[in-house]
Amino acid sequence: MLASPFFVALVLGAAAAWAQTTDLLASTIADLALASRILAQQGVVDAFGHISARHPTNSSRFLLSRNLAPAQVTPADVLEYNIADASPVDPNAPNGFIERFIHSELYKKFGSGDGETQVQSVVHFHAKEVLPFSVLPERTMPFRAVNHLGSFLGASPAPNFDIASHFGPSTDMLVRSTTIGASLASLFKPTLPTARTGINSTVLPFVLMRGHGGTVVGPSIELAVFRSVYTKVTAEVLAQTAAVAGGLQAVDFMSAGECEAATATLAAQATRAFNLWGAELAGMIPDIVPT
Ligand SMILES: [Zn+2]
Secondary structure (H helix, E strand, O other): OOOOHHHHHHHHHHHHHHHHHHHHHHHHHHHHHHHHHHHHHOOOOOOOOEEEEEOOOOOOEEEEEOOOOHHHOOHHHEEEEEOOOOOEOOOOOOOOOOOHHHHHHHHHHOOOHHHHHHOOEEEEEOOOOOHHHHOOOOOOOOOOOOOHHHHHHOOOOOOEEOHHHHHOOOOOOOOOOHHHHHHHHOOOEOOOOOOOOOOOOOOEOEEEEOOOEEEEEEOOHHHHHHHHHHHHHHHHHHHHHHHHHOOOOOOOOOOHHHHHHHHHHHOOOHHHHHHHHHHHHOOOOOOOOOO
């Protein structure tokens, strides 16, 4: 019996939609694996640290590699996790990162509206350049935007998550549960308030973690990588400035208005950096032949 044209169209349409979904997932996983390697090459992560992304077609899941050094992540190492409890979708999945709750709780807390738009990717790292700002008082070492490439950090000092103040003096410092992850996520404010009161509105896409490192969110994998790299660069710039000036008390930081304008400009520039870093990683930058 011949199938009706309507049935054939229905099947073909479903097949095309399925292929589109599959392609989107595959490209997101490929980008995530590349992003992981870029972060390692840029010195944001070493043997530790990780980047995740929201699942592109399933709102209850996110993507994160198995427990592996970031420089070694391939698309085959990327697993699907449930946002609800950071459990792997595949019960037979290889071991995951202890701190996957950082990611799950951020995707959970910012799961709709502008929050969801701004939290499409999460990076957690232990960069030694950033660490000093997590163990000194804010008034001594404020961590805020000082150059336009770090403008996303904003004009207010980054919050500092002190695990001891919430969970006592004897933790291993790791975000190893949904409760600790939710506590960390509560310090983020990745979007401008709906009812803005003016240019002084605060955006907090980055949070320091006392004696541990930091976590940054972004509206795309490319921007999360960009922000991670320039969080580290900002730390280096601030440290050098402090060394020259004998502290950060008199530093001319960026204003809230400058931060907002520069962040908007840079949103369209992150792909250029991502493509460059990816090409460098692949050894695809041709040598310049002297003439
Ligand atoms: Zn960590």
